[in-house]
Amino acid sequence: MKIHIKEFGDFHLPSGQPLKTLIPELKKIKTPKGLPVAFKFNSDIIDWHTPIPDETKDLILEPIYPNDKEALEVLRHTASHILAQAVKELFPEAQLGIGPTIEEGFYYDISYPRPFTEDDLALIEKKIQEIIKKNLPLDRKVLNRKDAEAIFSKLNENFKLELIREFDDSQISIYTQGEFIDLCRGPHLLTTGQVKALKLLSVAGAYWRGEERNPMLWRIYGTAFFDEKDLKAYLEHLEEVKKRDHRKLGKDLELFLIDEDIGPGLVLWLPKGALIRKQIEDLWREEHLKRDYQLVFTPHIALRDLWKTSGHLDFYVENMYPSMELENRVYQLKPMNCPFHIFIYNQKRRSYRDLPIRLCELGTVYRFERSGVLHGLLRVRGFTQDDAHIFCREDQLEEELIGVLDLVITFLKVFGFEEYQIFLSTRPEKFVGSPEIWDKAERALKSALENKELAYQIDPGEGVFYGPKIDLKIKDTLGRFWQCSTIQVDFNLPERFDLVYVNEENKFSRPIMIHRALLGSLERFFGVLIEHYAGAFPFWLAPIQVRVLTITDRNVSYGEKIFQELKSAGFRVDKDFKGEKISYKIRSAQLEKIPYMIILGDKEEQAQTISVRKRNGELLQNLKLSDLLQLLKSELSPLSLH
RNA sequence: GCCGGCGUAGCUCAAUAGGCAGAGCGUGGGAUUUGUAAUCCCAAGGUUGAGGGUUCAAGCCCCUCCGCCGGCUCCA
Numbered sequence: 001m002k003i004h005i006k007e008f009g010d011f012h013l014p015s016g017q018p019l020k021t022l023i024p025e026l027k028k029i030k031t032p033k034g035l036p037v038a039f040k041f042n043s044d045i046i047d048w049h050t051p052i053p054d055e056t057k058d059l060i061l062e063p064i065y066p067n068d069k070e071a072l073e074v075l076r077h078t079a080s081h082i083l084a085q086a087v088k089e090l091f092p093e094a095q096l097g098i099g100p101t102i103e104e105g106f107y108y109d110i111s112y113p114r115p116f117t118e119d120d121l122a123l124i125e126k127k128i129q130e131i132i133k134k135n136l137p138l139d140r141k142v143l144n145r146k147d148a149e150a151i152f153s154k155l156n157e158n159f160k161l162e163l164i165r166e167f168d169d170s171q172i173s174i175y176t177q178g179e180f181i182d183l184c185r186g187p188h189l190l191t192t193g194q195v196k197a198l199k200l201l202s203v204a205g206a207y208w209r210g211e212e213r214n215p216m217l218w219r220i221y222g223t224a225f226f227d228e229k230d231l232k233a234y235l236e237h238l239e240e241v242k243k244r245d246h247r248k249l250g251k252d253l254e255l256f257l258i259d260e261d262i263g264p265g266l267v268l269w270l271p272k273g274a275l276i277r278k279q280i281e282d283l284w285r286e287e288h289l290k291r292d293y294q295l296v297f298t299p300h301i302a303l304r305d306l307w308k309t310s311g312h313l314d315f316y317v318e319n320m321y322p323s324m325e326l327e328n329r330v331y332q333l334k335p336m337n338c339p340f341h342i343f344i345y346n347q348k349r350r351s352y353r354d355l356p357i358r359l360c361e362l363g364t365v366y367r368f369e370r371s372g373v374l375h376g377l378l379r380v381r382g383f384t385q386d387d388a389h390i391f392c393r394e395d396q397l398e399e400e401l402i403g404v405l406d407l408v409i410t411f412l413k414v415f416g417f418e419e420y421q422i423f424l425s426t427r428p429e430k431f432v433g434s435p436e437i438w439d440k441a442e443r444a445l446k447s448a449l450e451n452k453e454l455a456y457q458i459d460p461g462e463g464v465f466y467g468p469k470i471d472l473k474i475k476d477t478l479g480r481f482w483q484c485s486t487i488q489v490d491f492n493l494p495e496r497f498d499l500v501y502v503n504e505e506n507k508f509s510r511p512i513m514i515h516r517a518l519l520g521s522l523e524r525f526f527g528v529l530i531e532h533y534a535g536a537f538p539f540w541l542a543p544i545q546v547r548v549l550t551i552t553d554r555n556v557s558y559g560e561k562i563f564q565e566l567k568s569a570g571f572r573v574d575k576d577f578k579g580e581k582i583s584y585k586i587r588s589a590q591l592e593k594i595p596y597m598i599i600l601g602d603k604e605e606q607a608q609t610i611s612v613r614k615r616n617g618e619l620l621q622n623l624k625l626s627d628l629l630q631l632l633k634s635e636l637s638p639l640s641l642h
Numbered sequence: 643g644c645c646g647g648c649g650u651a652g653c654u655c656a657a658u659a660g661g662c663a664g665a666g667c668g669u670g671g672g673a674u675u676u677g678u679a680a681u682c683c684c685a686a687g688g689u690u691g692a693g694g695g696u697u698c699a700a701g702c703c704c705c706u707c708c709g710c711c712g713g714c715u716c717c718a
Contacts, residue, residue, distance in 0.1 A: 115646055204713030205645025212715060216645050219713070247711095251653075260691080260709045319717085365718090370643050371709090373716060385718065486718070520718040552675045579675065587679035601677055613678060 001052065003059040005039070007031050013052065018140065019061075020048035020190065036063030037071040037194070037226075038187050045070050047187030049140035049175070066226035076101040078138065078177075078189040079198050079224035080108050085180035086127035087220070090120075096182065097159045097208055097217045104234070105223030109206055111159070116203045116218050124220070125200050135193030136178040140186060148172045151181060159208065159217075197231035198224040241478060246530035247376040253535050253592065255543075256377065256526070265374045265381030267523055272543035275572065276529075277522060279541050281362060283414070283638060284386055284519075291407060293360040293388060298340035300364060304332040309496055310339045315465075319367045337363035338490075338515060341389040342497045345511075350501040355511060356396050360388035362522065377527030378482075384522045390514040391499070397441065397512055401448035401487065404516050405470075408485050409452065411518050412474055414638045415529060419475040422454055425462035432466055433491035441489045441512070442468045466492030476532040484520035484528065489513075536593040536615060539635040546573040546632070547594045549585045551601035553577075558605040562598060562625060569629055586613065596632070 004010050008029050011022055019039065026035060038047045039061040046052070052059060064071045080099035087094050087110055097109030110116075116124075143151070145164060151174070152160040160183045164172060175184045177192055189195070200222040208214035225231045242248075250256045255273035262268060269277060285295060304323045307313045312320065312335065321333040334340075341359045350357065364384045373379055392400045412418070424445055427438045445468055449456050456470070463469055467489035473481040490513040493499075500508040519525035529537075539545055546566055550559040556577050566573040576585045582599065589597050599611040612620040612628060620628075 117646090202712060203646070206714045207644075210715065212644070216714080218645085221713085258710095264709070367717085370716070372643060372645095372714085374710090379717070383718065484718070517718065524718055549678090551677055554675080579673095581674095581676050581681065582678060583676090584680055585678095590679055597678085599678065603677080611678085617678090619678070 001054060001059070003052070003061060005061045005063060007063055015054045016051050018049045018051050019046070023048070033063075033065045036065055037068075037189065038064045038074045040064055040070060045074060045187045047074060047140075048190050049138060049188060050186060071226070072224075073101050074187050074189060075195060075226060076106040076224050077184075077187060078192065079195050079222065080106040081138075081175065081177060081180065081182050081184070081188070082128050082131050082192055082195060082198070083108050083124065083200070083220060083222060084110070084182060085131055085177065086124045088180065090123060090127055095159055096157055098163075099182075105201065105221060107219050107221045109208070109217040109219050111208075111215065111217045115205075116220065121200045121203065121220070125198075128198055128200075131178070132192050132195050132198070134178065135191045136180075137191050138175055138177045138188045140173055140175050140188070142173050145169050145172060148174065148183070152183065155181065157183075194226070195224050196226050197228045198222060199231060199235070237478070241480075244478070244531045244534045245376075246378075246527040249530050249535040250377070250527075255530065258376070258380075263381075264371060265369060265379070267377060267380055267382065273526065275543040276537060276541050277526065279638075280519075280522065280525075284362070284411075287407070287411065288358075288360045288388070291358075291403065293358040296341065296344055296359050296361050298337060298344075298361060298363060299334075300366070301331045301333050302340070304330040306339050307332055307335075310336075310342075310493060311496055312336065319369070321366050321368050333366045334363075335365050335367045337361055337365060337385060337387045338389055338493060338513075339497070341387075342493060342499065342513075345389075345391050345499060346497065350391075350511075352393060352501055352503045352509070355501060356390050356392035356400055358388060358390045360386075363387045377523045377530075380521075380523050383524065385517050386519045386522065386525075388516055390516070391494075391501075391511040392514065393501070393509070394437075394440065394512055397489070397514075398444040398448055398451075400514055401444055401489075402451050404487050404514065405448055405452045405454065408472060408487070408516075408518050409454075412485070415532070417474040417476070417532075420454070421473040421475070421481055422449065422456035423459045423462075423471045423473075424449065424456050425459040425464075425469050425471065427468065428461045428463050428465060430465050431463070432495065437491060438468065441491075445470055445487075445489065464488060466490045474528070476528060477534075478531070480531075482524075482528045484525055485518050486516065486520065488515040490515055536595075538638075539595045539632070540638045542593075542595050543572065544574050544592065544594050545571050546596040546598060547589045547592075548573065548575040548577075548598045548600065549582060549589065550575075550577050551582050551599065553579060554602065555600045555605055559600050562600060562610060565625060566598075566629075569632075571632060590615070595635075596628075598628070 001013055001015055002010060003013050008026055008031065011025060013019070013022060038045050041059065041061055045064065046061065080101065084096050084099055091112055095111040097111065099106065099108035148164050149161060152164060163183060173185060175182055175186060175188055200220060202221045204219050205216045206219040208217055223231070223234060225234065253272065254270050256270055257268040258266065259268065289295065316335060320335050323330045323332050344359055345357060362384050364382065366382045369379060369381050374381070390400050426442055431438065449470065469486060469488035471483055472485035473483045475481050494510050494513050499511050501511050503509040548559050548563045550556055559575060559577055563573060563575045576588065578585065586597060593615060595615045597613040599613060604610055607622070609622050610625055610628060612623055
């Protein structure tokens with residue numbers, strides 16, 4: 001068969017042969033990058049070992065080189081095999097689960113009678129280096145089920161046997177390197193020596209195939225690169241991530257507190273964190289009122305029957321705090337705000353002319369999360385959703401969705417989030433409402449996304465049973481994605497609470513409900529923000545915007561005057577008049593990440609000026625206070641930031 | 643919830659083999675009056691996460707519980 005390899009030319013590949021049979025020919029052709037790592041055909045990666053089916057026509061292959069993202073995937077796939085081989089050589093009774101690549105590396109799930117320790121990892125890493133050094137060639141074979149079963153039962157690989165039993169006969173392939181055999185689809189490198197940098201990172205328990213009732217295997221995480229430099233850069237990136245950890249910064253900067261004597265997953269917002277939250281909330285309310293949302297407040301508990309009507313008791317109990325009984329009535333801490341907003345909608349008869357009705361609330365909810373999943377501010381048990389429910393007619397759905405998307409984008413932009421991953425989840429197997437209305441809603445979601453020119457992926461069947469939804473993940477400055485915003489169409493609750501409006505024909509119609517949260521929860525969003533800004537909040541958010549520092553005691557009264565003027569100009573200002581050296585005071589302000597320092601000594605006092613040091617080290621000397629005030633005012637509006 | 647690791651002063655961490663619980667930062671007091679990321683001295687601060695056990699003796703060994711960290715599962 002004929003194939004074309006970009007940059008290399010046309011070749012004849014004997015049928016059923018892998019690409020590596022062409023290596024001698026390819027080597028003769030001098031290209032700047034040498035032999036590729038693997039090849040791309042459409043969106044598939046094809047390695048050197050995989051035979052090309054005869055019927056493939058017009059085979060045009062694109063070479064993949066170490067700098068391509070796909071090349072890393074191939075490399076890491078092989079890296080996981082090397083890890084498995086090392087483990088099997090050191091611990092022959094270990095049994096292999098699966099060993100895929102992941103976003104930033106790879107892992108292998110392995111069963112062993114005792115946990116792997118740090119020392120084991122060091123040992124395994126040593127063995128890995130030996131295997132890499134041997135530069136073992138990889139090879140691929142396709143087997144029928146019987147042969148595959150024979151091989152893996154001889155190897156006593158029970159997990160592999162379980163997988164084989166579920167495979168199609170036609171797709172069972174194995175890869176070998178030296179003595180090591182693994183069930184694998186590929187793709188892989190040519191030899192183990194191509195892995196230039198590999199590091200094991202951690203071990204953790206993981207259920208076989210992710211199911212809680214299955215046995216727990218040991219998951220060894222690692223990462224690998226074509227170049228030692230890349231590994232070093234990645235490890236530095238990990239350090240940076242650690243430095244930005246909102247739990248650490250939250251403590252250092254006194255933003256919030258989660259204390260075991262208060263209770264797990266319950267957040268105390270410290271004064272500085274609370275000031276930041278206030279800025280966000282103020283902007284949020286202002287922006288919502290501008291867009292014709294109506295602000296409401298609702299209680300934290302209510303009669304439990306409410307949750308029976310809403311259906312939460314059927315599908316959400318395990319996430320709800322237990323009920324409490326008082327005066328023969330049963331109450332429930334709220335896990336969601338929707339039923340309250342529904343009652344507000346239902347407070348009077350609504351006409352088609354009233355719709356849409358947009359009710360919004362920063363509503364605090366309590367959800368009982370399993371103890372093992374709590375994580376700083378990103379996963380807590382009590383949190384405030386920036387919630388809203390829009391009640392609209394079917395013909396208004398799309399416009400409302402566009403409005404919500406517009407608000408989301410506008411709002412996220414304020415914080416510098418301009419890159420998203422958007423997922424549209426469609427009808428699952430179990431659903432309420434008619435397929436027709438689902439289709440309509442999905443179409444409305446799609447065209448709303450297209451209207452806002454937002455790229456999205458479809459998650460087929462991943463919608464909640466009550467309606468399709470859009471989830472939006474934001475990318476922070478370190479390139480990590482966080483799910484905050486969610487927009488969900490709901491056909492269920494209007495039904496359950498028998499919501500109606502009077503239509504043009506004086507008959508009852510059922511409104512559609514949209515649940516939406518822009519920031520998700522203030523707690524989570526704050527956690528993300530802390531990491532995004534590395535604790536150095538922009539001026540409009542900074543809890544302390546300006547600090548006045550004096551050089552000697554002589555300057556205290558001048559300092560006090562400047563402090564008062566800033567304060568009455570409405571800025572969040574504090575002062576450091578301690579008898580310390582100026583460098584000491586600057587250091588403290590710097591560590592607290594205060595945007596502006598005003599430094600006052602004899603010079604300034606005589607000239608009635610100020611010296612300003614910005615957080616980034618920039619110095620502004622001989623300023624008049626009024627000059628600074630003007631500068632600060634220009635930084636006040638969050639929307640002017642971008 | 644499950645698996646593994648961890649828990650010592652407000653914070654970061656030390657404490658030989660089971661043998662008198664320590665340092666730096668921070669805090670308080672004093673000295674110093676300083677020019678752009680750490681001046682010096684003194685002091686206070688602890689039921690070593692909680693409870694039980696072993697031992698002449700437990701921060702250290704054993705058991706139970708709680709919490710945190712890394713994952714799995716789940717999710718705003």
